Amino acid sequence: MRMIQTPRRSSPGRAISLQDALPPLSGPAVGPSQDISGTDLVATARCPGCEGRFPSLDRPTHTHLTVSAGCWAHFEHALALHFSDQRYWPAHQLLTNAYSLQHSRGGDRRALRSVHVHLSALYAQICLRQPEARVIAMRRALSEFDFHESPPTWPAPSASVADVDLSEPKQHLATVERFAYAVLSDWSDHHALAQMLCEI
Numbered sequence: 001m002r003m004i005q006t007p008r009r010s011s012p013g014r015a016i017s018l019q020d021a022l023p024p025l026s027g028p029a030v031g032p033s034q035d036i037s038g039t040d041l042v043a044t045a046r047c048p049g050c051e052g053r054f055p056s057l058d059r060p061t062h063t064h065l066t067v068s069a070g071c072w073a074h075f076e077h078a079l080a081l082h083f084s085d086q087r088y089w090p091a092h093q094l095l096t097n098a099y100s101l102q103h104s105r106g107g108d109r110r111a112l113r114s115v116h117v118h119l120s121a122l123y124a125q126i127c128l129r130q131p132e133a134r135v136i137a138m139r140r141a142l143s144e145f146d147f148h149e150s151p152p153t154w155p156a157p158s159a160s161v162a163d164v165d166l167s168e169p170k171q172h173l174a175t176v177e178r179f180a181y182a183v184l185s186d187w188s189d190h191h192a193l194a195q196m197l198c199e200i
């Protein structure tokens, strides 16, 4: 297992700014989605990862991501759309990277790896405009490293997956893009680390 503890250099290099990278979005502004179909809603609870409010549910969550059950249900609903309807697939990598980054607050070995891998992948997608295949290959390569330090400051979330539309492919992609850009913007203090990891 290879180990990384601290960044070795911090030159943004070829990256473009988030503002320049942001594509034009169409459709109405996003708002909290209430579509957690097929579940019993008894109350709401704040997710410890994205700090969004979701229905309180009694159901399994992820093994090491710091998620509430309601937040995880919303994300799983999106994944089900991605894998069952190809019109939703273009949003898959962006949503997976942004969501995983935002919810890797556990501090254990798997969470530390997840932070670095998904931060780098999200940065590569948005700021370096790397194609999906390259982003996936880089994510696999970084997964071979062992990371021992969590970010010294954890960004305050400015968006949650509750803002991601689940009703229609075009609006889904638009809201996923907005969510992903918000997450990467929240992590702007760590873009130099992401750039360094993308060069490994």
Ligand SMILES: [Zn+2]
Binding pocket: 047, 048, 049, 050, 051, 052, 067, 068, 071, 072, 103, 160, 161
């Ligand atoms: Zn959450």
